[in-house]
Amino acid sequence: MKTLLTASALALAAATAPTLSAAQTEIRVHYAIPTIWAETQAALEEAFEAQNPDIDIVIDGPAESYAEGVQRLLRESVAGTLPDVAWVGLNRWRILEARGLTQPLDPFLPEDPEAAGYTGALLSLGQYQGTQHALGTSASTLVMYVNPDLVEQAGYSMDDFPTDYNGIIELAAAIDDLGDNIDGIWIDRHDWRFQSLLGGYGGRPMTEDESDITFDSEAGRQAAELYARFASEGGMKSYIDDQARQAYPAGTLGIMMDSSSLLKRFTEAAGESFPVTVVRLPVPAPENAYFPTGGSGIVMLTEDEAKQQAAWEYISFVTGPEGQKIIVESTGYAPTNALVLEDESYLGAYYEANPNAKTAHSQVAEFAGPWYAYPGAEGVAVTDLISAALVEIADGDAEPGARIEALADTLRDRLGMN
8 A cells, every 4th residue: 555655646746747847947047156156056046946936947067267267168159058147247148148148138138127226337238239138237446545544654644645646656756765664556558457547537448349549549648657656656666466355454554446346355464454445446537437347247148938038037037136246245256236335225334344345335336337358369369469558658668658559559459459
């Protein structure tokens, strides 16, 4: 009798299982960098499925980096095994778009994106030639990490912190004068940092159609000049980023210009030594300013119309205020939905406990812009040329304006724009 009952139970389970699975749509999700995202992805999956029991999120094994992840996706596209949705670096989704793999999100966006928290600045992170190919899921921009103790020792006050580069360089010089073991200011010689200074002056690296280089403009010359002035007037040393990222929390660097995503790291490293303080970048040309934004974005890859709506439900959740709350609290990245900044019911308590995060995140919401990726086969390689030019400028081996103009011509040749 027991055997019959067991057989009956198995038969009933077999009969009902297809009905249950048929009621669900399975969405495969790709992501990268498990050291940052593993716990967050699990939390997002759990929260989303609780609200959407008819959609089953299946998360692929993660890639170790955004670069590795994109290469995996390209291989899967050839094999016909692409996931339905992918999290990619904000400076790498264009690689997928260029191969026709991303599905436009415009048909799915709400009629009033702004009301849903998708500001024009935030939407720009995933736009190309008028089409929305991606939505940001996390963001970071260049900010100033300041040591207020050194500021006060130099005779200045955080309550009256300089708001333009002239004042900041004067302050950096005063901090640098405090002693041989104290440095005033530091910024990496790196394309993203240069783009940030350029964007503050209202400049852009390329034309909108990416047919020409445009950083050999007055804005570009002003941005390059800052590198020279930081070194010659502000006491900037020529050490590398790892050294600078040790010097700031150690209390020997007054002003550190780096990614807002490093806030948690610096705060923990500084401990009780001094109160790490975030200050937004100066914006010399606010009417045209933008800051290239690092972080991640999400793209829809499935061509199956039956799956696309379910994929959009997931995308809209992780880019909406509830998903963004999970992302901000677990990673420290800035949100890519303005509602979580405007409505205190989402992150009010978090920002009250983390005022530095609110400062950094508000800059993203106001001035977020694309991190320009130079096109073509040489697109990645030319960033090394940019770094080399910035080193020459900062070391005093080249006049900023002339060096930037020569660099632009070199890039035109390497990218086939001449």
